[in-house]
Amino acid sequence: MRASNYLFSTLRDAPTDAVVTSHQLMVRAGMIRQISKGLYTWLPTGLRVLKKVENIVRDEMEKAGALEVMMPGVQPAELWEESGRWQKYGPELLRMKDRHNRDYCLGPTHEEVITELARNELTSYKQLPINFFQIQTKFRDEVRPRFGVMRSREFIMKDAYSFHSNSDSLRQTYDVMHQAYCNVFDRIGLDYRPVQADTGSIGGAYSHEFHVLAQSGEDDIAFSDSSEFAANVELAEAVCSKKSPDTPTQEVSEEFTPDCKTIQKVADYLKLPVEKTVKTMLVKGQGPDESETIVALVLRGDHNINEVKVEKIDGVLSPFEFATEQDIVDSIGCTPGSIGPQGLKEKGIRVIVDRSAAVISDFCAGANKDDYHVTGLNWDRDITDFETKDIRNVVEGDPSPDGEGHIVIKRGIEVGHIFQLGQQYSEALRASVLDENGKAQTMWMGCYGIGVSRIVAAAIEQNFDDKGILWPESITPFSVAIIAMNYDKSEAVRDECDHLYNELKQLGIDVLLDDRKERPGVKFADCELLGIPHRLVVGDKGLKNNSLEYKYRKTGEGEDVPKDEAVKFIRKVLQAN
Template identity: 60%
Template sequence: MRASQFLIATLKESPSDAVVTSHQLMLRAGMIRKLASGLYTWLPFGLRTLRKVEKIVREEMDAAGALELLMPAVQPGELWEESGRWFEYGGELMRIKDRHNRDFCIGPTHEEVITDLARNELNSYRQLPVNFYQVQTKFRDETRPRFGVMRAREFLMKDAYSFHANEESLNDTYERMHQAYTNIFTRLGLDFRPVNADTGSIGGAVSHEFHVLASSGEDDIAFSNQSSYAANVELAEAVAPSTERPTASQELSEVSTPDQHSIEDVSQFLNLSAQQVLKTLIVEGELSEKEQEQGKKPALVALVLRGDHELNELKAEKLAGIANPLTFAQEEDIVAALGCKPGSIGPCQMSIEIIVDRSAAVVADFACGANKDGVHLTGANWGRDANIGRIEDVRNVVEGDASPDGEGTLEIKRGIEVGHIFQLGDKYSKALNATVLDENGKQKTMLMGCYGIGVSRVVAAAIEQNFDDRGILWPQALAPFQVTIVLIDAHKSEEVVERGEALYQSLLALGYDVLLDDRDKKTSPGVKFADSELMGTPHRVVISSRGLKSGLVEYKARQDQKNDAIEVPCDDIFELVKSKLAH
């Protein structure tokens, strides 16, 4: 591509609404422009990278035996009513009506449509397994779109759906997809982790998220420093401490702690570390349907954690006897049941059920609320002063915790979710009655898996992981242009033009993406250099009349932090660039 024929839409300053690096750089390098909140136009330069991600995704999906198709972005509401999600899905589902006043939505995902297709087209177990995929625009009406294309409302996604006659087949395809995803992100040149994940609202059992590690990520990922164990912090198990609880060495005593409510206040006031202070959270207990109908009030349950630990609501609400979704008790109910306000609650002399976190259960001589306003206890001990009740895992893991697989300790980093694979089971096939005939001629509900990659988000994630103060540092596989040839003094020197043209043509002939910066003399060399760095082209050749006088041209790799370029004889430059591009 010749720069003079291309849209180079670089900006010196970034629009004020861009806060994360990838968003700023995508705007500044001329990759995208915002149309409205969460809606972006991909300019020619940005589209090149988007297409490269798509290409690698397609190649690996095809290689893994998946079949590409393309479904409509607009979907009939009836299908969503059939699956039940018309009512379950919240405001993220963009609902529209056509001119006949019929309900439609703009697809945030395509389980319903593909399952409808499968029930019509698949009749026999002998047609299974199959795995269909598409690369397509999705729409989710996010409450708070942000970070550019990283959390946009309209985005490009590769989604795949597999159909199976049995669990074994589903597992098999799931593993193949796991491997295909690993291949994809490896080829893209990204630092990523597959992590065990919560299945969320989509339902089903087994699930992995693929996260690109970057400080701007929205999820906390816990991973072992010694093994391949990685999990979303929401799901990572906090293993029981291997140490025994020390024996009590202090006497229980009451301390007046006026206006000291938070763990921070109390530990400072008592001059104790937060680890020695236990916090007690009061949540609502579970009610049976019958009790709910009778309008009974739920019993309260006390959750006891170490002061420096955070409650994991997901873990808590899964416990028997606790309301799901987790509901914190109202202040008046707490006062009625315990006789004091939140902020002074503790497990000693507790009248309601107590669930103690594994780590909190091995603390001795702890401080806690005294169940009297403005009073705390110190030197408290389980058994002697408080009933330990049940012990459960109800906290988030923290750095340094033992890895649940027994190997190494946990580190926590932010991750950007770029891929997600699920074993859906029969959730949708059952709802939509998608069956095939089995070996015995009997109707059998198919099992399903689904596998997504946020194609547009991958582009942003790649930038979050690869940039410096001058701009983007594209991994080879994603670079919109692999080589930039900068011409200097082209208007004065025929030889500059000829040499540049020759190199340009021979690299093009090999199929490389080359940008020939032939912009006229109004574009100064400094602008060309700055643009090539902002745009992140991995390799740059500079051809100038000054260099050609000694028969030399200049080569520089974008990754080289040092500013010094290599001067090479101009007859050697083609071979040099070719060898650099080869790997």
């Protein structure tokens, strides 16, 4: 590509609303432009990167035996009503009506559509297993689109769906796809981790997320420092190394704690370690007769509640919802900030205590009376008839759930998610085939997604410096930049640049010839901002010595290369990287 025929839309400064590095650099490098909140046009430079990511994803999907299809972006409401997700999915589903007043949506995902295809096209167990994939635009009406293409409303996604005659076959394909995803991220050159994850709104019984490790990530990922264990903090089991509380040494004492509405203020006021306090939160529950109830959740003062774990407890309302202040006053007689677990069971309130909170002794809790707390509390002696469950987030230093090492927590950007859906959608949409006995059997399903456009941003979050992007070579928009000094004035420079450019193109190398009438400083800055890994400078001074100046973007190291050896040299460094 000749720069004189290319759209260079580089900017010196990032837009003020760009918070994360990838958003800033994608705008500055002329990769994207926003046309509305969460909606972006991909410019030529950005599209080149996006297509390279797509090609790697497509290649690995085909190697894994998946068949490419293309499904419509606009989906009829009838399919979503069959699956039960038309109302359940919530406001992220952009709904619309056509001229005949029929309901449609812009597809955020395609479980319903692919199941419709499968129930019409698959008739026999002999056609299974089969795996379909597409690379297509999705739309989710995010309440707060942010971070550029990292969390936009419209995005490019690879989604695949497999169909099986039994759960063993599903697990086999799931493992194949897990490896295919690892192959994708390895080929791109990302530092990533597959982690156990919650299935969320997609559903299913088992899933893994793939996270690119980056400080700007929105998710906390828990790892073992001594094993392969890794899980999203939402799902990671919080293990308590202590089995039971110590023998009580204190008597119960009620203490006046004015204006202490947080656990830390209480601990400071009473001069107690925060680990010797518990906090009690009331949430809404549902009784066996579907009547509304109140459930008390008790955690150690320094721990945080895990809403995903809590929502999975029978009898707790899902989605998770805290009791209102009026609910608390009516049921206990105090306001939030003074609640304690003692006496709640007698008021008809179910008490669920986190494992770590259940093994502390002589602890402090709210007195169920405004501006008062109680010290010297002990389980079984002062509080009886409670349940113990894992309801908190893991923290660094916790024992690893697999029994090997301790937990380390890092930030991650989710770029892939795979699910064992089971029969959730195939049952709802009556997708079945005839088994070997000629009887109808509901198919088992798997679902596998990769955020193609998000990968582009995630790669930048891992690879940048103060000059711009440092692309992994597999997805760089151009592998080589030829910087021409006085291309329009020097015949020798022009001839050498054209010769070098044509030779590299014939070898299938993505090369950019910067033949613009710009100052050298502008060309160098653009080359570094775009993250082009290899740079050759062609100038009259170097040509007099039969040499070109080479520079490697990632290290900044350079050397003079004999003019006649330049193509051979570039091929060698490309092979090495």
